[in-house]
Amino acid sequence: MGRIPFMAGNWKMNRTVAEARELVREIKKAIAGVEDVEVAVAPPFTALYAVRQEVEGSSVRLGAQNLYWEEKGAYTGEVSPLMLKEIGCHYVIVGHSERRQLFGETDETVNRRIKAALAHGLAPIFCIGETLQEREDGKTFAVVERQIEGGLKGIGTGDLGHLVIAYEPVWAIGTGKTATPEQAEEVHRFIREKVKILHSVGFAESLRIQYGGSVTPENVKGLMAQKDIDGALVGGASLTSKTFAKIVRFREL
Ligand code: PGA
Secondary structure, three states: OOOOOEEEEEOOOOOOHHHHHHHHHHHHHHOOOOOOOEEEEEOOHHHHHHHHHHHOOOOOEEEEOOOOOOOOOOOOOOOOHHHHHHHOOOEEEEOOHHHHHHOOOOHHHHHHHHHHHHHOOOEEEEEEOOOHHHHHOOOHHHHHHHHHHHHOOOOOHHHOOOOEEEEOOHHHOOOOOOOOHHHHHHHHHHHHHHHHHHOOHHHHHHOEEEEEOOOOOOOHHHHHOOOOOOEEEEOHHHOOHHHHHHHHOHHHO
16 A cells, blocks of 8 residues: 655744644645645644644644653653643654754653653654764764664564654755755665664555655655655744645645
8 A cells, every 4th residue: 555645744842822723724724625645733732732623623633742751740841642642642753853952862762752652652753864964974874774773672563553754864954955855765765674674564665754854845846756755744834834735735736
């Protein structure tokens, strides 16, 4: 069976509750009638509940931008998988490069979060990708390999559920510099091969691998034409309904 394209908007630390409601309403309108593309939005925690109310009854799925690995307790400032589940999240972004770079996430903490998400029936959008320095040093594949092995450590194939991997070269995030379709495809193919070895051919073939990093309506079509690119994790361009809807409607471009 073919992989259904998956477009997700990562709103990062943008949009108040009122603004989030408005944005998701506009998005719903702008993507009405689109079939065969899965769509999710990941607002900040504070807007999850409101956005959940807005997407109820539509095909737009809700994602969170992070989670903690314990269910409850004395962890000031953290949000648990139970809370995300209750609020109606389907997805949760884990290991975003901003979390890794600015908030000290490691492969080990990413692994704990992925395990907690899966244990609670949340589908992780597991982010990996190399920095500019690592790419220039020829370490892209080694870095991505380490991140996959570390992030998925100790998780059986049968427990991976609806995990999604997002390949986001750090040098392309928010910079306007996208990887070329060929550059991205090369890494996506490598990721799929790696998952085949670590898990199974069947799981790897069904796994959706999103590309992320300055995806726009201008470059999405070329990226989506690649065999192993199954969608996009979109930051900046997901903050306006017009550009996000164009990305969702990449087939019509
Ligand atoms: P960008 O962000 O589209 O603004 O580059 C992508 C991401 O960080 O997920």
